[in-house]
Amino acid sequence: MDIVGKFLMAPGQNVFLLIVADYFSKWIEAEALSKITDLQIRKFIWTHVITRFEVPEKIVTDNGPQFTSHNFKEFCKDWGIRFSFATPRHPQSNGQAESTNKIVVNMLLKKRLGSSQGNLAEELHGVLWAYQTTPKTSTQETPYALVHGAEVIIPTEMHVKTTVSGTTSQEENHELMSLSLDLLDEKREAARLRNWSYQQEVANTYNKKVKTITFQQGDWVLRRADKTTGRLTPGWEGPYKLIGVWGAGAYRLQDTKGSKSAKVRESSVSLAFGFSPIPAPSKSDSGFM
Template identity: 30%
Template sequence: MIGPIEPKASNGHRFILVAIDYFTKWIEAESYASVSRNVVARFIKRDLICRYGIPADIVTDNGTNLNNKVIFELCKEFQIKHHWHDMLPYALHGYRSTARTSTGATPYALVYGMEVVLPMEVEIPSLRVIAEAEVGEAEWARHRFDQLNLITEKRLRAIYHGQLYQRRVKHAFGKKV
């Protein structure tokens, strides 16, 4: 949920309820004047279940309008798993390993100087995983040391990219439509 947004829209709406598919990143969103547990349940039924079918899982934050008896009953009725705390590490992993438009890099790369090895790269080995598996320990350590030496450059590039992004957004926002 996003909001409250000020100033409110001409229709009086101040909140946006958002659902994002974990795999495809497809997004659904609706604006509302207020977001009660019944509004959330209606959004899940009308905008998610009726359009795409019943999801296996729903991951939410622990907001009272998202974690209550109405939502519990809805999840029970449709056999939807709603254990947000179990999924939090996966949500964090997804966020940290997804490139941000504002920086042009993943948060993981900006912290560790390299991209994270994704679970699917281990199950179906990627070229990167295969190449690293064939490298000796000393060569791997040298390569990792080189990556860490370049981390400052990556971070500076991300700062520059962020500044350019902010200028573009400011310019686009300032245009008269």
């Protein structure tokens, strides 16, 4: 689940999108809102998720104040929903939301809205319809089919007859629908295996291009900044001297003044290339010539 915006003002003063995506089927629910509070998020989950599908097992979000509020945490606790955060240091844990946001926003802004970006709410439903009825590379199925058990008949097929919309009788259609529902579990299992296989292929392709860097005691490194105040704020701070290796990708650092830091993960450390500390002046160098 994630919040996207601000967009240009739309009718109803809607400038934000609240988006939730199912990890397996890639099904998306979204709503255009003027402002996003924890109350609106609770209403959204109740209206668009719980009453339409089922109580989700887990929700992954960022650390936005709407998601970290006491009321929202109590809402998840009351419904038995596990709740976890994706931190800036490990954004991969919310990769589904980031990927979905990129697709929806690109389709919405670049292909549908164009110069009339005030029609956010009106164009949203058409964008979601196009997304739900398009096969995904990872599963080779449409989100609509994985959720409802059968492929959707798009409006074009009502005018240009196909084998599905033009040649079957009502009785045959009922039989095909019943067969599709009977085979739904097998279809979902096959999609799950294809999704797993696709993720392995992507990971293997990515790992071939990754160069492994081994940190050793005594190396000078940079540490990822805990907080940034804007786009121009440096994302790394340091340099630090690596003074301890704790195994499993954890290190202990020391700054140039000798202060020790807490343990940090390997993903938050980068080599400080070309850095060499300036040696402290000796007593013999402190006199005048």
